[in-house]
Amino acid sequence: MGLLSSAGTGKIVRIVGKMDGAKYRDILEENLLESARELRLGRRFTFQQDNDPKHKAKSFPTVFSSSKVKHELVANYSHLFWVQGSRPELQPYMLLAHTDVVPASEDDAWEVPPFSGDEKDGFIYGRGTMDDKGSVMGILAALEYILMKGYTPQRGFYIGLGHDEEVHGLNGAVNIVRLLKERGVKLLFVLDEGSAILDGILKGLDGPAALIATSEKGATVLKLSVSMPPSHASMPPRETTIGILAAAVKRLEENPMKRLFGLGPEGGMFEHLAHKFRFPLNFVMSNLWLFAPLIARIMERNETTNAFVRTTTAVTMFNAGVKENVIASYAEAFVNMRIHSAQTLKEVLECVESTVGDPRVKIEVVYGFDPLPISPYDETSFGFQIIKKTVLDMFPSMIVAPGMCIANTDSRHFKDLSSSIYRFTPAIYKPGDAQRFHGINERTSRENYEGMVQFFFRLFQNCDIKKLPESHTSVHEL
Ligand SMILES: CCCCCCCC/C=C\CCCCCCCC(=O)N[C@@H](Cc1ccccc1)C(=O)O
Numbered sequence: 001m002g003l004l005s006s007a008g009t010g011k012i013v014r015i016v017g018k019m020d021g022a023k024y025r026d027i028l029e030e031n032l033l034e035s036a037r038e039l040r041l042g043r044r045f046t047f048q049q050d051n052d053p054k055h056k057a058k059s060f061p062t063v064f065s066s067s068k069v070k071h072e073l074v075a076n077y078s079h080l081f082w083v084q085g086s087r088p089e090l091q092p093y094m095l096l097a098h099t100d101v102v103p104a105s106e107d108d109a110w111e112v113p114p115f116s117g118d119e120k121d122g123f124i125y126g127r128g129t130m131d132d133k134g135s136v137m138g139i140l141a142a143l144e145y146i147l148m149k150g151y152t153p154q155r156g157f158y159i160g161l162g163h164d165e166e167v168h169g170l171n172g173a174v175n176i177v178r179l180l181k182e183r184g185v186k187l188l189f190v191l192d193e194g195s196a197i198l199d200g201i202l203k204g205l206d207g208p209a210a211l212i213a214t215s216e217k218g219a220t221v222l223k224l225s226v227s228m229p230p231s232h233a234s235m236p237p238r239e240t241t242i243g244i245l246a247a248a249v250k251r252l253e254e255n256p257m258k259r260l261f262g263l264g265p266e267g268g269m270f271e272h273l274a275h276k277f278r279f280p281l282n283f284v285m286s287n288l289w290l291f292a293p294l295i296a297r298i299m300e301r302n303e304t305t306n307a308f309v310r311t312t313t314a315v316t317m318f319n320a321g322v323k324e325n326v327i328a329s330y331a332e333a334f335v336n337m338r339i340h341s342a343q344t345l346k347e348v349l350e351c352v353e354s355t356v357g358d359p360r361v362k363i364e365v366v367y368g369f370d371p372l373p374i375s376p377y378d379e380t381s382f383g384f385q386i387i388k389k390t391v392l393d394m395f396p397s398m399i400v401a402p403g404m405c406i407a408n409t410d411s412r413h414f415k416d417l418s419s420s421i422y423r424f425t426p427a428i429y430k431p432g433d434a435q436r437f438h439g440i441n442e443r444t445s446r447e448n449y450e451g452m453v454q455f456f457f458r459l460f461q462n463c464d465i466k467k468l469p470e471s472h473t474s475v476h477e478l
Pocket residue numbers: 131165166167168193194195196197219304406407408409429434435437
């Protein structure tokens with residue numbers, strides 16, 4: 001009874017251009033080609049050192065010339081857009097994405113060069129296509145359309161494009177937040193990357209599921225180090241700095257943090273999805289109070305689903321030694337941990353200290369933060385319900401559930417500006433795609449990219465609706 005399957009089984013119903021007919025289809029197609037070209041050219045503006053704002057201005061002329069849009073550069077490379085609404089009394093919302101990427105090497109067996117943006121078999125390949133240039137281009141392309149169509153939004157909104165998300169967002173997102181705070185802005189909701197539509201990734205689940213993450217894990221990086229005087233390799237001590245440190249990190253790997261499945265937002269996620277699982281998983285998922293420990297044992301067998309079960313431990317760097325015949329005087333290792341919602345940074349540190357259990361190993365916190373608060377997802381939560389409605393407008397038979405982001409996003413810096421922070425992009429991911437994030441052969445299908453543009457195009461309009469969808473019990477005048 002494994003939870004992972006090797007192939008997607010879901011069927012997605014898609015309505016293209018329902019609102020706008022053939023003309024919209026044509027414009028969309030035209031712009032998709034243009035945007036694909038932009039993605040290909042992405043490296044000209046998406047790298048921190050080569051982030052030419054004029055490139056965006058050329059690609060999205062209406063965005064940059066419209067009187068409704070105010071654009072400013074933040075910390076030289078990040079972008080903040082304000083799109084004026086016709087009803088200033090309505091609280092604004094904010095979309096986030098980032099233009100920087102993690103490194104990629106041509107030596108790493110990519111099917112196409114990682115910065116070519118080449119298309120192969122219907123996929124645009126390249127570093128950043130999933131994380132997170134697809135969102136950058138999707139949001140701007142959708143804004144370009146909506147302005148071209150002459151649509152005036154009623155509710156104003158912000159778009160923030162950070163340039164250093166992959167190194168904590170301390171210049172980009174943090175300064176955007178500072179500016180908005182200075183201006184007294186409070187946001188109705190925030191939408192960032194961090195979750196998606198999973199198809200065939202959760203074994204036993206019938207069809208794809210759109211998971212709108214209502215929280216994200218905490219994180220910490222710990223530096224473990226051992227020091228001793230250097231000596232001649234011909235007269236080694238019984239234990240070396242390297243041996244002591246290697247044993248400590250091995251203990252951390254062999255003693256994973258405790259299972260917490262069902263005690264965080266992932267519990268609600270699986271309960272929401274329960275009825276879509278095949279028997280007996282539907283019964284099991286509906287009774288997490290009883291079966292959570294059993295499900296946790298199954299989920300932990302796979303790297304992706306294990307991330308929902310516990311605080312994860314990843315030894316990411318190990319440095320020691322200066323010469324092969326000198327006993328190293330110093331050894332250090334870095335451990336990257338993602339903290340489950342049911343745990344705190346303090347508890348994790350106590351646990352690591354006890355597992356390492358060796359006073360010769362110094363443990364320092366490089367950085368660390370607790371899991372993020374859980375945003376509301378009840379029937380009266382405007383942001384969640386509008387994102388959900390937008391997904392259902394595109395994919396009427398899609399199951400939509402609250403989810404959890406197992407990594408971190410720029411949105412974590414926005415928690416003083418809104419209590420409704422969601423992480424979701426409408427891309428459909430299949431088995432094998434999780435490994436493309438920060439990995440090789442990162443790619444986006446043409447369909448996913450088209451869906452991205454459509455999603456934001458519809459979201460801009462849905463944010464102007466006067467009432468939450470009919471099916472909701474509580475009706476809100478906005
Ligand atoms: C990490 C990807 C796992 C894939 C899971 C399965 C599919 C889930 C659906 C899709 C969404 C995945 C979105 C991933 C967003 C990742 C954003 C990111 O890489 N953030 C960095 C931020 C960071 C944190 C700490 C230090 C430096 C940068 C990260 O979390 O490492």
